[in-house]
Amino acid sequence: MITTKQFQILTDINLVWDFMTDIYEPSWANGAAAPFFEYAITSTWMDKTYLHLDRFWMDGNQIVGFVYTESSAANIFFSLRPGYEELADEMVEYGENNFPDFGEGRELVLFAGQRALIQAAEKRGYHVAYEDVDLLFDFKKAELNYELPDGFHFIAPLKIDMLKLAKCTWGGFNEEEHGPFENWDRPNPEMSWDPHKSYTGIVSSTIAPPPHSTYEYNVIIADEREDYVCFSGMWWIRQNRLAYMEPLCTVPKYRKKGLAAAALTQHYRRLKVLGAEYMTGGGNDFYRKIGYGDGIHWLHWKK
Secondary structure (H helix, E strand, C coil), rough: CCCEEEECHHHHHHHHHHHHCCCCCCCCCCCCCCCHHHHHCCCCCCCCCHHHEEEEEEEECCEEEEECCCCCCCCEEEEEECCCHHHHHHHHHHHHHHCCCCCCCEEEEECCCCCCHHHHHCCCCCEEEEEEEEEECCCCCCCCCCCCCCCCEEEEECCHHHHHHHHHHHHHHHHHHHHCCCCCCCCCCCCCCCCCCCCCCCCCCCCCCCCCHHHHCEEECCCCCEEEEEEEEEEEEECEEEEEEEEEEEEEHHCCCCHHHHHHHHHHHHCCCCHHHEECCCCCCHHHHHHCEEEEEEEEEEE
């Protein structure tokens, strides 16, 4: 018998992680990889007002479907266990009727392999408004061998200076367009810290580190003055053999010098020996030039 259950952030984050890792497929044909959701709900940029609307579909004690939002509650995502495609219509109907649209219409975010959900969206009058692609690095098909340029070195990921990293991400995500990085002091011991987001304000004391984070695989690059100039976060999901890279940034002054490629090479060397098969990336030409190939096709559906 199929039942439903609303998501509760204090008790269900592990349920989502286990479900998403269990149904993982490299092209996200069953839904996004597990860090996608956990990264969002443990970051400050997500609107968490509507998390109670996220819903599970369950067959006994096993989760078979999940409808949820990410940065905006009007953008709706779906994860569906193979063999339960008959739930697709009900899940799309729920997403359409229960999440807010803020007067601009809802967007169903589906991945190219989610055929049953795509058919359900089409039946309800949705069409693809736009699409994009995140490239994937296939460890079986390519190698990464980009060395650090002279004058730069790696920082041990568990011995970082949090303020330096905050400055790096501030510049690396172009926050300097909104003003200089100033009026900062070092976070006090009571303040938690999320190194997987762009810093648009002082470190939040209300956001806990993601429970499944693997900070020990992060890559930080410093210059000769010991300023951090490139950061690449890494979630290593051993059971999926997935190196989920999120995020990657370089401060403007040091872009186009090979630092990002060297950071990804460091990930490649560390995780290949552990059995990694794929590493995520972005959609721009940089990734394709260093060896990434076609990967995850996002389809954005609107009425």
